[in-house]
Amino acid sequence: MKKAIRVILIVLLALILAIAAFFAFLTATQLDPKSEGANINLMMDSAAAPKEINEGDSISVLSWNIGYAALGAESDFFMDGGEQTRPESKSVVEKNLDGIVSEIQAQDANFTILQEVDSGSHRSYGVIETAAIAEAVNQVNAYALNYKCPFVPFPWPPLGKVSSGLFTLSTAGSPVSAERVALPSPFSWPVSTANLKRCLLVTRYAVANSDKELVLVNLHLEAYDDGEGKAAQTKMLTEFLRNEYEAGNYVIAGGDFNQTFPGGLDSFPIKDASLWTPGTLDASALPGDGWQFAYDTETPSCRLLNQPYDPASPDTQYYVIDGFILSPNVTLEQVQTQDAQFQYADHNPVRLTVTLG
Numbered sequence: 001m002k003k004a005i006r007v008i009l010i011v012l013l014a015l016i017l018a019i020a021a022f023f024a025f026l027t028a029t030q031l032d033p034k035s036e037g038a039n040i041n042l043m044m045d046s047a048a049a050p051k052e053i054n055e056g057d058s059i060s061v062l063s064w065n066i067g068y069a070a071l072g073a074e075s076d077f078f079m080d081g082g083e084q085t086r087p088e089s090k091s092v093v094e095k096n097l098d099g100i101v102s103e104i105q106a107q108d109a110n111f112t113i114l115q116e117v118d119s120g121s122h123r124s125y126g127v128i129e130t131a132a133i134a135e136a137v138n139q140v141n142a143y144a145l146n147y148k149c150p151f152v153p154f155p156w157p158p159l160g161k162v163s164s165g166l167f168t169l170s171t172a173g174s175p176v177s178a179e180r181v182a183l184p185s186p187f188s189w190p191v192s193t194a195n196l197k198r199c200l201l202v203t204r205y206a207v208a209n210s211d212k213e214l215v216l217v218n219l220h221l222e223a224y225d226d227g228e229g230k231a232a233q234t235k236m237l238t239e240f241l242r243n244e245y246e247a248g249n250y251v252i253a254g255g256d257f258n259q260t261f262p263g264g265l266d267s268f269p270i271k272d273a274s275l276w277t278p279g280t281l282d283a284s285a286l287p288g289d290g291w292q293f294a295y296d297t298e299t300p301s302c303r304l305l306n307q308p309y310d311p312a313s314p315d316t317q318y319y320v321i322d323g324f325i326l327s328p329n330v331t332l333e334q335v336q337t338q339d340a341q342f343q344y345a346d347h348n349p350v351r352l353t354v355t356l357g
Helices: 002-029 090-107 129-137 228-246
Strands: 039-041 058-065 111-118 140-152 160-170 177-182 199-206 213-220 250-256 292-294 322-326 330-337 350-356
Touching (some): 058 250, 111 213, 129 140, 129 160, 140 177, 140 199, 160 199, 199 228, 213 228, 250 330, 322 350
Antiparallel strands (some): 058 350, 111 160, 140 160, 177 199, 330 350
């Protein structure tokens, strides 16, 4: 009996030490917001030289959460009430990525801001999506990681290695700079070691014959928190935008807010409150007078991943959580969600057209 107890204690101790070593490894290798920056890639040929930006210009911006090319029409996701942690095969990711690239090329926007773009993750079969998109589109681009973990241990089968982030591409001016701005995280250790480290990807573009800049903010705010994380991140975003406008700049912030815009729930009500529901945005998220949201409630920008996409199903849940915030010196011309039928991602792309001044 004593020998059996001794064996059990040794096994338990070994297990505890293994778990401690694993989390020590995750802690040491997790993304460090203080040292992680944004990378600008100027891999453009002379035929694709960026255009100069002028006051009075009409500018188009395409925003799209591409769901790391693994959340197309055939997919569900375990965090939304589905089952999958990744698609059945690499060919699904490649099919989705081809469709995403074709849509970006067809839209031909001056700026394209993408969220959830993988650069070698298990969940997307190791595909370097940043390189594939950059090579196909051939534009100045910047990339900022917001999820980097050598092994995410949940659920089962586990997510494994994740490397993902925000990706901004441009044909309208080479960025003066690209900056990764860390956002507050609602998660504490040890959950934080294998979770996202949210951020803003801020790219700045000189406006000709002026001392102003066009400040483009690519964002993806918290999704699976109790609401406090989204609120804290939205507050920091609001303060950042206000400071940039007060400095005399043109400001456009866009992406996946994971919060529904005013009127979004009227167009697409929540069907099952036990499943994932977005936060809500109101005027308090705007930095001040003259600022405005830009979004489209005619077409949903996102679907719930509790099941593969079925537009005929009464259980298909839609949202309007992708859009923009514009400073008072940016005039809205049009904003329209492109109905891509959720074939390649769980989000539809949203196209914005504005005038500077």
